[in-house]
Structures are given as C-alpha cells and as structure tokens.
Amino acid sequence: MSQTVRGVISRKKGEPVELVDIIIPDPGPGEVVVDVHTCGVCHTDLTYRDGGINDEYPFLLGHEAAGRVESIGPGVTNVAVGDFVVLNWRAVCGQCRACKRGRPQYCFDTFNATQKMTLTDGTELTPALGIGAFADKTLVHQGQCTKVDERADPAVAGLLGCGVMAGLGAAVNTGNVGRDDTVAVIGCGGVGDAAIAGAALVGARRIIAVDRDPRKLAWARELGATHTVNAAELDAVETIQDLTDGFGADVVIDAVGRPETWKQAFYARDLAGTVVLVGVPTPEMTLQMPLVDFFSRGGALKSSWYGDCLPERDFPTLIELYLQGRLPLDKFVTERIGITDIEDAFHKMHNGEVLRSVVVLK
Incomplete structure (x- = not known):
C-alpha cells in the first residue's frame, strides 16, 4: 500500500521550496523504499531549484542521504530490510559499453526507480539525481543503495552520496x-x-x-x-x-x-x-x-564526474576509514537542521557560511 509522507519540493524556477505531502508507492521489481534518516544540502539541489539542470518541475529535492531499507520489491538482492545504506546516483547497469569494458565507474546508463513518486493530486515528481531524499521516505532502485557499517553517524555517512565523494574521488x-x-x-x-x-x-x-x-x-x-x-x-x-x-x-x-x-x-x-x-x-x-x-x-x-567512484567499492571503504579515525568526514558537517530549514540552508551555502548543512529526519 502506498504511503503519504513529508517531502520538500521545488514547484517553480527560483521560488522558495515547499514542504508538502507526497505519495510513495510500494516498491516494484528491483525497487526499494528507504526510511531517510539524514540528507545533506548540496549545491546541486539549489541548481535544480533555480532551473540549472532542466525544467521538469516539480522537483523532489535532496540526494546526499543515509537511512534504512524499509521495504523491498520483487527481485531485490543487493539489500535487505533493515540494512543501513547510503544512497547514490550511480547504480551501474552492467550492460553498457563502459560496464562491459570493465569500467563500471563510467557507466552510461545508470538505474533509477521505474515508478514515480507523486504529489497527493497525482502530479509526478522529478527526484533530484534520481533520489529525492528531502523526505521522510523515498523510492529508489536497489542499485542506488549501498550498504555500509551501521556504526557510522548517518549525517556523516550520507555526505558520501555526492559532494564529499566527488571531491575525494577527484583526488584519489x-x-x-x-x-x-x-x-x-x-x-x-x-x-x-x-x-x-x-x-x-x-x-x-x-x-x-x-x-x-x-x-x-x-x-x-x-x-x-x-x-x-x-x-x-x-x-x-x-x-x-x-x-x-x-x-x-x-x-x-x-x-x-x-x-x-x-x-x-x-x-x-x-x-x-x-x-x-x-x-x-x-x-x-x-x-x-x-x-x-x-x-x-x-x-x-x-x-x-562523481569522483569516478564505484559506490559499492568506495563507500564501505571510506566509512571504515572514517570509523578508524583516519578520514575526518565529521568535519564536513557544519550544522544539523530540520526539514523546514532548507531554504535558509541554501542562503548559508550560497554565502559560504557552511561546508554542509545536514537535514536530520530521524
């Protein structure tokens, strides 16, 4: 049965974001519903809001997220209910020319959930980077979930989902x-x-x-x-x-x-x-x-592009290094905020006041 949860959307170019009710369908084949614990506020979300990606409004914003798998659809083998996961936007297909040449980190046809999340009136939402995690729950493809050590602070772990991985991977x-x-x-x-x-x-x-x-x-x-x-x-x-x-x-x-x-x-x-x-x-x-x-x-x-990362290879390793005290990922979390504070976080980010504001939902 579908669920109604809170989500932050961008309805029109340049206008402030809105907290609204959204509908999350039951997961279909290969799909997963994730109970979102935290989600970082990334500049890409602001770019979506301001029309810098495309004009497929309304957008369900948020993508640097960590949480737990709540339910899985038929055929899901990557994760199980209860797994602690970091969401990613490189769910490799295994079939494109990059994957077949042994270079899945350059996959040209990454997966997203097939079904659409919607507003309560049935309007389809475009999830940011195929994720849409400024929400209590979100629907993603199983390949977008990377299981990591559950001892990690979700506010820290979720940042691997985009900006931190992009920069760290650019170097390494x-x-x-x-x-x-x-x-x-x-x-x-x-x-x-x-x-x-x-x-x-x-x-x-x-x-x-x-x-x-x-x-x-x-x-x-x-x-x-x-x-x-x-x-x-x-x-x-x-x-x-x-x-x-x-x-x-x-x-x-x-x-x-x-x-x-x-x-x-x-x-x-x-x-x-x-x-x-x-x-x-x-x-x-x-x-x-x-x-x-x-x-x-x-x-x-x-x-x-995304630090040339392969999430299933890189995320668990980086989390382990963080838990060992060898990678100070916690220093990227400048503040922890509520789901109603995202517009203010955009202003702080634009003004260079934070490395990352992180929305805490659980």
Missing part, C-alpha cells in the same frame, strides 16, 4: 594522487575540501589550498592542507610555483569550474602534471588558450 580516483605528490586545490568549499582530505589520506607530501575566503582556507587547514593561498591577495599560479621550487604541482584540482580557475590550474601544474576539473561550469562558459601551450606542457587534462 581521477587525479591518482599518490604518496609524495604535491597537490593544489582551487576552491575550498565542500568539494574542494574533500579533495584536500583525499590527498591527505593517500599521503600527498604538500597540499596547497587556494581560495579568496579566509574562513574557507581555515577549513582547508583542518582537513589536511599544508599551505594556504588567499587568491584575493596573492597570484595563485605564482604562489603555487613558489611553494613547489618553481616547478608547479603534480596534480591541480579545479573545484570551482570557471574558465579563469581552470587556466590557473593549467598553468600551476608541473610539466607533465595533471589537471582535474570537478567544479561544474555553466553552459555559456568558454575557454580560449594558445594551442601550443597544451602541446608544450604535456601531462593530462581530466574531468571528474
């Missing part, structure tokens, strides 16, 4: 940062600081954090940065080169996603170094540079 998976590397991270919000934490985790020798906000640079220090550069006062490229004996960093991660920051990343790297773009540009942004600079510097220019 995409950038292939290793022991003794020098790393620079441009932009020290949640994603950038996660990249810093990832670089520290794998033993990078020098981690340089770049931002224009002293508060964000202080957060970066707490998460593993060995040096900080205030780009409002210093030239970022020159300072990174000065800190690396004039050579530049082995890996530079652009967690902002603007032409000017990408150029800084490009010129701040060592010869044959790597640039990783994990900040998300907007469609109108363009880049103009001398082609000879690409040829003469060598190296690799990469984009990182």
Whole structure:
C-alpha cells in the first residue's frame, strides 16, 4: 500500500521550496523504499531549484542521504530490510559499453526507480539525481543503495552520496594522487575540501589550498592542507610555483569550474602534471588558450564526474576509514537542521557560511 509522507519540493524556477505531502508507492521489481534518516544540502539541489539542470518541475529535492531499507520489491538482492545504506546516483547497469569494458565507474546508463513518486493530486515528481531524499521516505532502485557499517553517524555517512565523494574521488580516483605528490586545490568549499582530505589520506607530501575566503582556507587547514593561498591577495599560479621550487604541482584540482580557475590550474601544474576539473561550469562558459601551450606542457587534462567512484567499492571503504579515525568526514558537517530549514540552508551555502548543512529526519 502506498504511503503519504513529508517531502520538500521545488514547484517553480527560483521560488522558495515547499514542504508538502507526497505519495510513495510500494516498491516494484528491483525497487526499494528507504526510511531517510539524514540528507545533506548540496549545491546541486539549489541548481535544480533555480532551473540549472532542466525544467521538469516539480522537483523532489535532496540526494546526499543515509537511512534504512524499509521495504523491498520483487527481485531485490543487493539489500535487505533493515540494512543501513547510503544512497547514490550511480547504480551501474552492467550492460553498457563502459560496464562491459570493465569500467563500471563510467557507466552510461545508470538505474533509477521505474515508478514515480507523486504529489497527493497525482502530479509526478522529478527526484533530484534520481533520489529525492528531502523526505521522510523515498523510492529508489536497489542499485542506488549501498550498504555500509551501521556504526557510522548517518549525517556523516550520507555526505558520501555526492559532494564529499566527488571531491575525494577527484583526488584519489581521477587525479591518482599518490604518496609524495604535491597537490593544489582551487576552491575550498565542500568539494574542494574533500579533495584536500583525499590527498591527505593517500599521503600527498604538500597540499596547497587556494581560495579568496579566509574562513574557507581555515577549513582547508583542518582537513589536511599544508599551505594556504588567499587568491584575493596573492597570484595563485605564482604562489603555487613558489611553494613547489618553481616547478608547479603534480596534480591541480579545479573545484570551482570557471574558465579563469581552470587556466590557473593549467598553468600551476608541473610539466607533465595533471589537471582535474570537478567544479561544474555553466553552459555559456568558454575557454580560449594558445594551442601550443597544451602541446608544450604535456601531462593530462581530466574531468571528474562523481569522483569516478564505484559506490559499492568506495563507500564501505571510506566509512571504515572514517570509523578508524583516519578520514575526518565529521568535519564536513557544519550544522544539523530540520526539514523546514532548507531554504535558509541554501542562503548559508550560497554565502559560504557552511561546508554542509545536514537535514536530520530521524
């Protein structure tokens, strides 16, 4: 039997979000109903609200979530009722060309629930990133549930569902940062600081954090940065080169996603170094540079999508490292809020006042 629960929706472009009743259907084949415990407030949710993803309103927002499996549909084998899970938006299909080549982290046809959650009048909802977890419960595909150690704080664990995994994976998976590397991270919000934490985790020798906000640079220090550069006062490229004996960093991660920051990343790297773009540009942004600079510097220019993660591989491992005290995921939780506080959390995020606000539902 379907259930009526609370959910936070965006009904029209740019308008404040609303807390309304929504209908959750019984899970069908391959589907799971998850009792949501926590959900982080991610910039992607704000982008949905403001029409930056598509215009398929109304949206059921929220996607950085952890909770317990309440019920399962026919054929579900990944999880069982009662499992503590982190939700993800990369439920690999196993059949696309990436999966068949042994690269499921690049899956081109990830699964979502087949049935739709709706408003009480029957209007179909578009769940953010196929999840929609600013709600007491949500309906997802079984592949979107990754079982992790239930000792983890749900407010912490859920952040792996998007921003923290994106940044950490940009360093570890995409950038292939290793022991003794020098790393620079441009932009020290949640994603950038996660990249810093990832670089520290794998033993990078020098981690340089770049931002224009002293508060964000202080957060970066707490998460593993060995040096900080205030780009409002210093030239970022020159300072990174000065800190690396004039050579530049082995890996530079652009967690902002603007032409000017990408150029800084490009010129701040060592010869044959790597640039990783994990900040998300907007469609109108363009880049103009001398082609000879690409040829003469060598190296690799990469984009990182969801940190090139494979949830079933990465989530349990990262949670275990957190429980061992080796990965300070708890430092990303700036505040815990209620389900009615999301619009205010958007303002705090936009103003750079938080790394993550986390909605606590249970």
